[in-house]
Amino acid sequence: MGLAENYNMIKVSISWQLFHKPIKTILSISNILFLLISTPFTNYLIHIHGLIIVNYLDSEKYAYLKHAPINEESSVPIIDLSAPNVVALVGNACQVWGMFHVINHGVSSSLVDDVDSRARQLFSLSTQQKLKTLRAPGGATGYGAARISPFFSKLMWHEGFTIIGSAVEHAKELWPHDYEEFCNVMDIYQKKMKSLAYQILLLILKFLDTTQEKEEKMISTTSIYGSEGALQLNSYPCCPDPNRAIGLAPHTDSLLLTILHQSETNGLQIHRNGVGWLPVPPVSGALVVNIGDLLHIMSNGRFPTVYHRVVPNQNKHRISIAYFYGPPADSIVGPLSKLPFPRYRSLTVKEYISLKSKHLERALSLIKI
Ligand SMILES: C=C1C[C@]23C[C@@]1(O)CC[C@H]2[C@@]12CCC[C@@](C)(C(=O)O1)[C@H]2[C@@H]3C(=O)O
Numbered sequence: 001m002g003l004a005e006n007y008n009m010i011k012v013s014i015s016w017q018l019f020h021k022p023i024k025t026i027l028s029i030s031n032i033l034f035l036l037i038s039t040p041f042t043n044y045l046i047h048i049h050g051l052i053i054v055n056y057l058d059s060e061k062y063a064y065l066k067h068a069p070i071n072e073e074s075s076v077p078i079i080d081l082s083a084p085n086v087v088a089l090v091g092n093a094c095q096v097w098g099m100f101h102v103i104n105h106g107v108s109s110s111l112v113d114d115v116d117s118r119a120r121q122l123f124s125l126s127t128q129q130k131l132k133t134l135r136a137p138g139g140a141t142g143y144g145a146a147r148i149s150p151f152f153s154k155l156m157w158h159e160g161f162t163i164i165g166s167a168v169e170h171a172k173e174l175w176p177h178d179y180e181e182f183c184n185v186m187d188i189y190q191k192k193m194k195s196l197a198y199q200i201l202l203l204i205l206k207f208l209d210t211t212q213e214k215e216e217k218m219i220s221t222t223s224i225y226g227s228e229g230a231l232q233l234n235s236y237p238c239c240p241d242p243n244r245a246i247g248l249a250p251h252t253d254s255l256l257l258t259i260l261h262q263s264e265t266n267g268l269q270i271h272r273n274g275v276g277w278l279p280v281p282p283v284s285g286a287l288v289v290n291i292g293d294l295l296h297i298m299s300n301g302r303f304p305t306v307y308h309r310v311v312p313n314q315n316k317h318r319i320s321i322a323y324f325y326g327p328p329a330d331s332i333v334g335p336l337s338k339l340p341f342p343r344y345r346s347l348t349v350k351e352y353i354s355l356k357s358k359h360l361e362r363a364l365s366l367i368k369i
């Protein structure tokens with residue numbers, strides 16, 4: 001099949017979308033493209049012909065094929081949260097990697113499996129169903145492309161579903177008579193994640209030896225009751241030509257900490273200076289923790305915020321569940337007062353999120369002192 005014919009097929013599928021779907025709201029270009037890539041019809045074409053022009057990225061820029069070989073010294077540490085020297089282990093991992101696996105984390109495997117299978121159930125619904133929960137323009141929750149999508153010219157091999165607080169409104173759209181179980185599982189998981197994230201944050205603050213009043217105030221505002229988090233269900237369908245597409249484009253997470261469950265399928269990679277892209281294969285029973293921008297700021301740059309991406313898989317449909325943990329939107333974040341020579345100015349969480357949504361990776365440099 002020639003290139004021109006493939007272009008025609010994409011054109012055909014766009015017109016198919018526009019004429020056969022009653023689109024009542026005005027969708028942005030990225031949503032239209034997302035709609036296009038998510039239809040079973042176009043997916044079918046992608047699988048048969050192995051070519052979707054809009055989704056291909058230039059390989060020079062991202063060099064997807066090149067990543068460092070794994071050896072013991074170059075892999076993300078695995079930390080047992082019940083280890084007696086856990087503070088030092090966590091602190092060192094934050095400084096050296098900005099990322100670590102945790103085991104003995106107290107979250108039951110049956111709960112993690114439940115969330116994973118509910119996510120699979122959601123993503124296996126028809127596109128028409130999923131689009132009932134399409135994230136509203138400017139909105140935060142629901143189904144759609146990653147929030148960072150507008151910064152990249154090519155689409156990602158990814159679909160997401162974001163939950164902040166209760167998922168009930170969207171779940172009712174998807175399963176009008178059977179939405180409660182989905183919501184219960186997501187609620188229980190969010191509560192567990194919140195308390196695990198708080199536990200890890202306390203270890204980190206202990207490592208940074210924060211004893212002053214300001215920090216204590218900050219700790220209380222990020223407490224399990226005060227904090228606001230988000231749960232992101234990620235789906236990366238099988239990709240016929242994984243070397244020429246990206247699952248989730250390179251980014252750093254914005255909040256304090258992210259706790260990730262990545263089922264059993266490879267795909268996550270982190271960028272290491274001087275090394276390149278390094279795979280982070282799933283460790284059975286472990287959760288991945290990574291430092292986000294806000295903790296990078298609080299540590300005055302001592303902890304790197306992790307630049308990471310996801311590469312698609314040819315044979316396996318990959319699901320991941322990310323919990324983003326951060327302080328309430330109105331709280332002020334800045335380098336901890338104990339650390340000398342602040343490199344960043346203090347600002348509200350809301351202000352930082354707004355800078356990130358406008359400038360992505362440049363947000364941090366914009367608040368440098
Ligand atoms: C709390 C959040 C973090 C996030 C933006 C969000 O409001 C909800 C979705 C999150 C997510 C998931 C995929 C990657 C990411 C960069 C994105 O585009 O949306 C993160 C956002 C983030 O950490 O900035």
Ligand SMILES: O=C(O)CCC(=O)C(=O)O
Nearest residue numbers: 232234262268310320322
């Ligand atoms: O799917 C993954 O492993 C990572 C997802 C991620 O980076 C995110 O949701 O921010």
Ligand SMILES: [Fe+2]
Nearest residue numbers: 251252253308
């Ligand atoms: Fe991420």
